[in-house]
Amino acid sequence: MSVRSxxxxxxxxxxVGLLVFGLASKGSSGVEVGDMAPSSAMPRLEGGxxxxxxxxxxxxxxxxxxxxxxxxCRAEAPALEEFQRRRRGPGFTVLGIDSRDLSGxxxxxxxxxxxxYPQLRDANGDASHDYGTTGLPESxxxxxxxxxxxxxxxxxxxxxxxxxxxxxxxxxxx
Amino acid sequence: xRARLGLLAALTLAxxxxxxxxxxxxxxxxxxxxxxxxxxxxxxxxxxxxxxQRERVFIERQIDAGKSEAEIKDALVAEYGxxxxxxxxDSGFSLxxxxxxxxxxxxxxxxxxxxxxxxxxAGGGPSDGDTAAPPLGPSEQDSERLDADLARYxx
Numbered sequence: 001m002s003v004r005s006x007x008x009x010x011x012x013x014x015x016v017g018l019l020v021f022g023l024a025s026k027g028s029s030g031v032e033v034g035d036m037a038p039s040s041a042m043p044r045l046e047g048g049x050x051x052x053x054x055x056x057x058x059x060x061x062x063x064x065x066x067x068x069x070x071x072x073c074r075a076e077a078p079a080l081e082e083f084q085r086r087r088r089g090p091g092f093t094v095l096g097i098d099s100r101d102l103s104g105x106x107x108x109x110x111x112x113x114x115x116x117y118p119q120l121r122d123a124n125g126d127a128s129h130d131y132g133t134t135g136l137p138e139s140x141x142x143x144x145x146x147x148x149x150x151x152x153x154x155x156x157x158x159x160x161x162x163x164x165x166x167x168x169x170x171x172x173x174x
Numbered sequence: 175x176r177a178r179l180g181l182l183a184a185l186t187l188a189x190x191x192x193x194x195x196x197x198x199x200x201x202x203x204x205x206x207x208x209x210x211x212x213x214x215x216x217x218x219x220x221x222x223x224x225x226x227q228r229e230r231v232f233i234e235r236q237i238d239a240g241k242s243e244a245e246i247k248d249a250l251v252a253e254y255g256x257x258x259x260x261x262x263x264d265s266g267f268s269l270x271x272x273x274x275x276x277x278x279x280x281x282x283x284x285x286x287x288x289x290x291x292x293x294x295x296a297g298g299g300p301s302d303g304d305t306a307a308p309p310l311g312p313s314e315q316d317s318e319r320l321d322a323d324l325a326r327y328x329x
Binding site: 070125 | 223
């Protein structure tokens, strides 16, 4: 094969490779039930430092993507906080991820609704992209091994938390 | 003479004044053309989402605080990451966004020029020596055939 042919083949392969890469990176299908939950590190919304889902390995975690500018997120916040107060402990926590939001607005939201669960900040939306969220809010129940067990698109309410989430969690000690 | 010089100075100041204020004072209208609405994936100028409204409020507060355009962009990057900038920064890996198209264009131009030269050398086009115009009329052979045909049908 001549040098010219090799160059031509390499050129075609490069173009095809770029097209495939472009399609693959655009067509992220997102996390589904049964998949491992992404756990990249993000800054904490308050208090400084980084945190990630991996820090909660061994616990059930309800990962909740939200933003202060999202009206349905405001609607679900009280139910999430009430659930956290009732179920928090060594085996469970809600983990909020404030996505593409101004940090000041996010902190004001946390204070306004008295949210006591940990909050991370997904400033540029990378974590939302990794999970494949299609909007806000979205929630994922992740088991102690890091596997997604439930996925809720849209706001969760008391009924969903009681019937769907709580039914998967270990029973509370009475 | 002094009056003319004064008038000239006043005109010069009047012409320079808007550009000076534009350079020093950031404006929401200008910044909206240069930053993105991260949720919408469009220029902030075109976005009407709740997130875009909050971004505008943030920019207006920065302007009220006397921040320059560059400082406001830095503050937006701190909030939303580099993706908030409509144009990538001209440093680090992002510089490739500016350099690669220029290099690609140069390579394409050189390749095209080399290709044309090679094609001309191979006789694909008129060479410098082939400047004579092609014959306008029919060839001698065609003329003879034409005459013969006309003679055959001559009544």
